Amino acid sequence: EAGVAQSPRYKIIEKRQSVAFWCNPISGHATLYWYQQILGQGPKLLIQFQNNGVVDDSQLPKDRFSAERLKGVDSTLKIQPAKLEDSAVYLCASSLGGKAYEQYFGPGTRLTVT
Amino acid sequence: SQQGEEDPQALSIQEGENATMNCSYKTSINNLQWYRQNSGRGLVHLILIRSNEREKHSGRLRVTLDTSKKSSSLLITASRAADTASYFCATDAYNQGGKLIFGQGTELSVKP
Numbered sequence: 715e716a717g718v719a720q721s722p723r724y725k726i727i728e729k730r731q732s733v734a735f736w737c738n739p740i741s742g743h744a745t746l747y748w749y750q751q752i753l754g755q756g757p758k759l760l761i762q763f764q765n766n767g768v769v770d771d772s773q774l775p776k777d778r779f780s781a782e783r784l785k786g787v788d789s790t791l792k793i794q795p796a797k798l799e800d801s802a803v804y805l806c807a808s809s810l811g812g813k814a815y816e817q818y819f820g821p822g823t824r825l826t827v828t
Numbered sequence: 829s830q831q832g833e834e835d836p837q838a839l840s841i842q843e844g845e846n847a848t849m850n851c852s853y854k855t856s857i858n859n860l861q862w863y864r865q866n867s868g869r870g871l872v873h874l875i876l877i878r879s880n881e882r883e884k885h886s887g888r889l890r891v892t893l894d895t896s897k898k899s900s901s902l903l904i905t906a907s908r909a910a911d912t913a914s915y916f917c918a919t920d921a922y923n924q925g926g927k928l929i930f931g932q933g934t935e936l937s938v939k940p
Contacts, residue, residue, distance in 0.1 A: 718870070745926070754932075755932055755933075756916050756918075756930030756931050756932050756933050757871070757916075757930045758930070759927055759928065759929070762925075762926075762927060769925055769926075770925060770927055805870055805871070807870075807871075811926070815926075816861065816873035816876060817871075817873065817928065818873070819863075819870035819871040819872070820870050821869055821870045822869075822870050824868075
């Protein structure tokens, strides 16, 4: 079974530039998550989708971050404009359902903002 | 805000020894999960324990849950160098729609 795919794996940009990350979840998984993991910390949920609808985006900085999941499969996360504090690993995860199911994580995209 | 807090932040042991990591949380939960993260990689699910369970085993892993103390522990027995990784607890808090809140993690180093 193919795992969660993410691209790119690494990205370096200058502050005020924009960047987009892509995630392809495990086939058949209805729920998709984007997390931000700052070095030395645990992942923090940014947004959760159930199919193509948003379930929780309470911790998404909506002035600069946006995410979409068209057709309930792939998802993109965008940052525009980026700030230095956005430097982190962005993890995508998927699960069969939203509750009491294990989440399967992709390898992440390491973003460095200079 | 982080729900889980883990202790210790870092742990260094010799191969063959047991490793114990603890996690405390603040609110009522549906379940608690433990994940492993190797350096530069994504997280791997290890084990899930529901709020009505007190202990669970999976291979060399043993997880306990004490809901009265709002704490959990992860024991890795007979550790191996390949167990070197960061370990995170994550809580599925009651009435949070399945959102997982992760702790800061314990960095485990197993020396051969």
